[in-house]
Structures are given as structure tokens and as C-alpha cells.
Amino acid sequence: MDHSHHNKHSHEGAMSHGSAISFLRRFWIVTFLLIPLALTNEAVSGFLGIGEIELGKWIQFVIATIIFGFALVFFQHAWHEIKARKYGMMTLVSLAVASGYLFSVASTFVESIDVEFYLEISTLIWVLLFGHYLEARSSSAAGNALQEVAKLLPKKAHKLVGGKEEDVDIESLREGDQVLVKPGEKIPADGSIIGGGANVNESLISGESKPVRKESGDQVVAGAICLDGSLTIRLDRVGENSTIGQIQKLIAEAQSTKPKTQRIADKASGILTLVAGVTALLTLVVWTLVIGQPFVFAMTLAITVLVIACPHALGLAIPTVTTITTSLAVKNGIFIKNLAKLEVIRKTDYVVFDKTGTLTKGEFGVTDVLAITKMENTLTGEDENDCVLRLAASLDAHSSHIIGISIVEHAKEKDISMEKITQFANIAGKGVSGTINKKKYLLGNMALMQELGDVTSEAQKVYDRLSGEGKTVVLLGDEKQIVGAIALADQIKEESKEAVDGLHSIGVKVAMLTGDNKQVAEGVSKSLGIDTYFAEVLPEDKYKHIKELQEKGHIVLMVGDGVNDAPALTQANAGIAIGAGTDVAVEAGDIVLMRNSPGDIVRLIILAKKVYRKMVQNLVWALGYNIVAIPAAAGVFALWGFFLRPEIGALVMSLSTVIVVINAMTLKRTNLSPKNV
Numbered sequence: 001m002d003h004s005h006h007n008k009h010s011h012e013g014a015m016s017h018g019s020a021i022s023f024l025r026r027f028w029i030v031t032f033l034l035i036p037l038a039l040t041n042e043a044v045s046g047f048l049g050i051g052e053i054e055l056g057k058w059i060q061f062v063i064a065t066i067i068f069g070f071a072l073v074f075f076q077h078a079w080h081e082i083k084a085r086k087y088g089m090m091t092l093v094s095l096a097v098a099s100g101y102l103f104s105v106a107s108t109f110v111e112s113i114d115v116e117f118y119l120e121i122s123t124l125i126w127v128l129l130f131g132h133y134l135e136a137r138s139s140s141a142a143g144n145a146l147q148e149v150a151k152l153l154p155k156k157a158h159k160l161v162g163g164k165e166e167d168v169d170i171e172s173l174r175e176g177d178q179v180l181v182k183p184g185e186k187i188p189a190d191g192s193i194i195g196g197g198a199n200v201n202e203s204l205i206s207g208e209s210k211p212v213r214k215e216s217g218d219q220v221v222a223g224a225i226c227l228d229g230s231l232t233i234r235l236d237r238v239g240e241n242s243t244i245g246q247i248q249k250l251i252a253e254a255q256s257t258k259p260k261t262q263r264i265a266d267k268a269s270g271i272l273t274l275v276a277g278v279t280a281l282l283t284l285v286v287w288t289l290v291i292g293q294p295f296v297f298a299m300t301l302a303i304t305v306l307v308i309a310c311p312h313a314l315g316l317a318i319p320t321v322t323t324i325t326t327s328l329a330v331k332n333g334i335f336i337k338n339l340a341k342l343e344v345i346r347k348t349d350y351v352v353f354d355k356t357g358t359l360t361k362g363e364f365g366v367t368d369v370l371a372i373t374k375m376e377n378t379l380t381g382e383d384e385n386d387c388v389l390r391l392a393a394s395l396d397a398h399s400s401h402i403i404g405i406s407i408v409e410h411a412k413e414k415d416i417s418m419e420k421i422t423q424f425a426n427i428a429g430k431g432v433s434g435t436i437n438k439k440k441y442l443l444g445n446m447a448l449m450q451e452l453g454d455v456t457s458e459a460q461k462v463y464d465r466l467s468g469e470g471k472t473v474v475l476l477g478d479e480k481q482i483v484g485a486i487a488l489a490d491q492i493k494e495e496s497k498e499a500v501d502g503l504h505s506i507g508v509k510v511a512m513l514t515g516d517n518k519q520v521a522e523g524v525s526k527s528l529g530i531d532t533y534f535a536e537v538l539p540e541d542k543y544k545h546i547k548e549l550q551e552k553g554h555i556v557l558m559v560g561d562g563v564n565d566a567p568a569l570t571q572a573n574a575g576i577a578i579g580a581g582t583d584v585a586v587e588a589g590d591i592v593l594m595r596n597s598p599g600d601i602v603r604l605i606i607l608a609k610k611v612y613r614k615m616v617q618n619l620v621w622a623l624g625y626n627i628v629a630i631p632a633a634a635g636v637f638a639l640w641g642f643f644l645r646p647e648i649g650a651l652v653m654s655l656s657t658v659i660v661v662i663n664a665m666t667l668k669r670t671n672l673s674p675k676n677v
Helices: 004-039 042-048 056-070 072-083 089-109 118-141 145-150 243-255 260-290 295-308 312-317 319-331 339-345 355-359 384-395 402-413 446-450 457-468 494-505 518-528 539-551 566-571 599-633 646-669
Strands: 156-161 164-169 178-181 190-196 198-201 212-214 231-237 334-336 350-354 360-371 422-427 431-436 439-444 472-477 482-492 509-513 532-534 556-560 574-578 591-593
Touching: 004 056, 004 118, 056 072, 056 089, 056 118, 072 089, 089 118, 089 260, 089 295, 118 295, 260 295, 260 599, 295 599, 295 646, 312 319, 312 599, 319 334, 319 339, 319 599, 319 646, 334 339, 334 599, 339 574, 339 599, 350 355, 350 539, 355 360, 355 482, 355 509, 355 518, 360 384, 360 402, 384 402, 384 431, 384 439, 384 472, 384 482, 402 472, 402 482, 422 439, 439 446, 446 472, 457 472, 457 482, 457 518, 482 494, 482 518, 494 509, 494 518, 494 599, 509 518, 509 539, 518 532, 539 556, 539 566, 556 566, 556 599, 566 574, 574 599, 591 599, 599 646
Parallel strands: 350 509, 350 556, 509 532, 556 574, 574 591
Antiparallel strands: 156 164, 156 178, 178 231, 190 231, 198 212, 334 591, 360 482, 422 431, 431 439, 439 472, 472 482
């Protein structure tokens, strides 16, 4: 069982958490060291009335050197940037800290300089350490989606060996192993129940809050919770092949992708580093050689430029948003394989659904029960339509035909009890007959009913209407006439209508693709309010209709089960694979929806719109801040007596980072309802 990918991602999460703790520890040590450093500083000691402290500059040199040691972490990261020729924030930070510290050391040993930045540079390191702590903590607070998914699995499993129970690590499980899951425990891997029965909570996997009853022969998925009873399970899929494993694979793929805005931010960070370096050099030259200010003054401004230009905010602007997006999407049962597609999804103006299994349940079931004439055998308080269903289900109680089974199941769902039947007869190719309460009834197709005599206009009208909707119609008759009709079809999901209405409310049109005939397609299309439909479409031709919409200028989102729909999913501007359980590992889709609910498409588009808005806000803020901050640090506003010292520059830079992070964190409270767009 290969859990290497799982261990790798857990390790990355731990590194992020460990990084935050490390920066916080360094921050508190530097905070403690800053007290004696400040007290030995001439300006501070003079302000406090302490007077000059003997050996003060040497005490400052020692303390500042210790503090400088805590800043070496910046130089390690800077070295990686330099080796990769991707100069960024760490390169700038290192330049600022190193130049300030070395200039101060020179001042300590060379009497002619007589100016040091020990307190300022140490304060800068202090602020930067806190800024990096906030950065690491915000990444952790954003929610590591992989760690959240890993929590779905138990650490141990009760493996059955020779009928005896052994507690083992889940990493040691193999396909074919048998495990025992007790009440309150999580299922360790996907499998089939071979013993026992229990109510199982699959909400963490499927989003369905209602417990599902599972018996011998049923399938169960990793991470589901056994609520009551015990289950003996034969494992079918473990490790990377299990539901959890495939979810982790999808998230890992998502984390390796970048949206367009991230690529803009990366490029801007590199340019900003170059601009800051050139500006710092020009500041030094202009203030000393052109304006004629002392070198120490010019050096202070140059260091401030390097500090304030640190692209912390720019570096975090997009990653913080995408990290939270991944976590938020996972909690809503949405797995984004390619984050770049979010920018396409937000512009979607046409969503194309595959019908079977997406808008419909993919199961044959009763859709209509209608009494055509006044029913004579109604029970006390019984609705006439329920009377038709009761009589039909009684006749079909022993049927093995899909239509008969569906009618009986529908009656059971409505808690309708069936009657005893006598003189039952099967009429080949037409239906069945039998006697209920001393009265003979027939249940079958129109050909059987025509044998009774003339079909009434009312009965014909009902039959034509239901057939016209592409439904299979079964008629109930007594020995004289047709008394009722039952229509069956692939049942529309309850949430499909809500999904179509939701898409319309955000200005998105809806189309439907189906291999069914035009009557069926038109029936489903009308009942859901779909804008257009394509009927009698072969699976291999579905992509042509997607292309047709694209050629008309539409941005098309295709939603399907990812099997027959692979070419169409690939052709679309963005492909959404909808499914549950192990169907989550669909290669063709850019996005995978864990729940079998078309309503998640509305939430996905809304999420894409809100995420893009946050990305743009953060990018504008981060770039805008630097456009103003760098000239200010270089002394452009000196005419008005405004200058920035290095420690103030560091504080402003950190505040900019915090603003970007807080703005991204507001995504966590995002409401994905169409009313909130």
C-alpha cells in the first residue's frame, strides 16, 4: 500500500506549521535582546536620562551580531533565489539587512564613520521575523486541504487474520484483506461488506448528511463512519486507489498549478526586486553626489528602499487566496485539478449538462400516477391516485420485470400496503391480470387495453400526453375500461431544477446533451427550464455540439460523468466531472465534483467569481503599495519634510502583508448562494 504521496503532503503541512513556530521563537528571543540594545543606544539612553553607558557601542555590537544570526534564515532563502536566478523578496531582505549591519560594524571599528544602524537593523529583523511568522501562520490558517483529507482516515484498523482480530497500521493493508469496523469507527479503505449491517455516515466524503443503511453486499468508502453495529469489510481499493487516495491526488495536482494572476505576481516580484535594487543605488548616488547630503544619510534612505520594496505582499497576494480556495472547495465537495481554470469558469456563459446520471438519476422510476375515472375500491381517506398505485403494485408484487419492480418500489416508498391477489395471470408481451377484492384488473400496455373495447378520449388524452414526454406508460383497467395510468422514466434529480434556476439567476444559460430521443429530451428540458437541448447524440459526437456553441462566441462549461463524456469535457473551455466515490479520479475533467449534485456547478461558478475578485484586489493592493512606497522611501517627498527610516519601512511593509492576508482570509466566510453574488 503506497502512502508515499500522503506522507509527503503531510510532511509539507508539518513543515509549514514548524516554520511558523520557528519564526515565532526567533521573534521572542529578538524581542528580549532589543531591550538592552535600545538602552545602550545613545538616542534612547539620552531620552530616558540614563546617560552614556560605558562600553555601550561594544555591547551593541555583540547584541546586534546575535540578532543578525537570527536573520541568517533570510540569507539561506536568498541563496536559493540567486542560484535559481529568480530574485525575490529574500534577496531584497538580505541586501537590506546585510548592508545595514556591515555599515554599522564598519562604524564600530572605523572612528571616522561614527554612525551605526544596530538598533534600526535589529528592529528591522524583529519586524521581518514577525512578518514571516504571520505569513507562515496565515498559510497554515488558510487550511491545508491535504491534511484535512488525511484526517478522514483512522490510523489503525482491526485486520482479521484466521478469524482473529489484529490491530495494524492502515499503511500495511492490502486489497483483499478483511477488516472489522466497530461502532463509532472510521472505515480504513474502500470495500464491500461481507458481514454485519449498520447506519453509515458518509457526509465527510459525499456531503450527504443523512446516514445511509449498509448491509452485506453493499459498497463502503474510506473515511465513512460506522454509526451503529459492526461491519466486516473486504477491502477492494487501498492507498492511492481508494477514494481518499484519489482525492489527495487531485488536491496535489491542484497545488502544483498556478492561476494566470499568480504568474503575473511572480513576474512582478522579479521586476520589483530589480527596480528596488536600481532605485536604492540611484538614491545613494543622487543624495550624495547630486544633492550633496552625507553618505550616512543617503545610505539610510537606500536601505529603507530595499526594506520597503520587499515584495512580501505581492508574494502572498495570490498563494494565500488559492490555498484558502482549495480548502474551501474541498469542504464543498469540489476538487479543482487545475487552478488556472478558475479564471475561465468565472466567465462561463453556457453550461452543458449530460442528461443521464447528471440531471437525472440514471434509474428507471415512477414519475406520474393518475386516476382517469372515479375509483370504486378506494380505502377510507385514500387518494384516488394512491388507489391506482395500490392496485397496480398489488398486481406487480411478484413481477421480475423492471417496470413491475419500479412500481412496487414506488408504492413502498409511499408506505402503501398491497392487497392479496388471486387468479394472477401473465399476458405475454402485454402485461398481467388478477383479481383483487373479487374484482378483475388488468395492468399493461395500450395493446392490452384496446382488447377491452374502445379507449375513452380522456384515457387516450392522458396516454398521449405522458408518451409525448418520452415516458413509458402503463395502464390500469377493469373489465370495462381504463381506470388509471402510471408513467415511468429516468427520474430527474430533485436538485436539477434548483441548479438550472440558480445558473439562470447568475446569467448563465443551460444546454443538455442526451442520446435519448427528442420526446424524452424535450420532456426533461421543459420540466427543468433548460434553454436548449441536443437529442439522439452519440457519445463520440458530443464534443461537436460543445464546439458549435464555442464557435458562436460562448465560454462553455461541460458537465458529465467523465466516461463517455471525455471528448466533450476536453473540448469545453472547462470540463467538470460529476460523480461520487471512486469515480472522483476522472482524468478528462479540470474540476471533479464529489457529490452527484448539479447544484454544485452553481456554487463552483460563484466561487470562481469571488476568488478571482480577491486575487485582483490583492494584486492591485500589493502593486499599488509599492508604486507609492518605493518613491517615499527614496526621499521623493523630502520637499515636504517626509522621510522613512528603515524600521518604519519594515513596519509598513509588514502591515501591507497583513492586509493582503486578512483580505484573503475573508474568503473563508464566503456564502456560495446565488443571492450573494
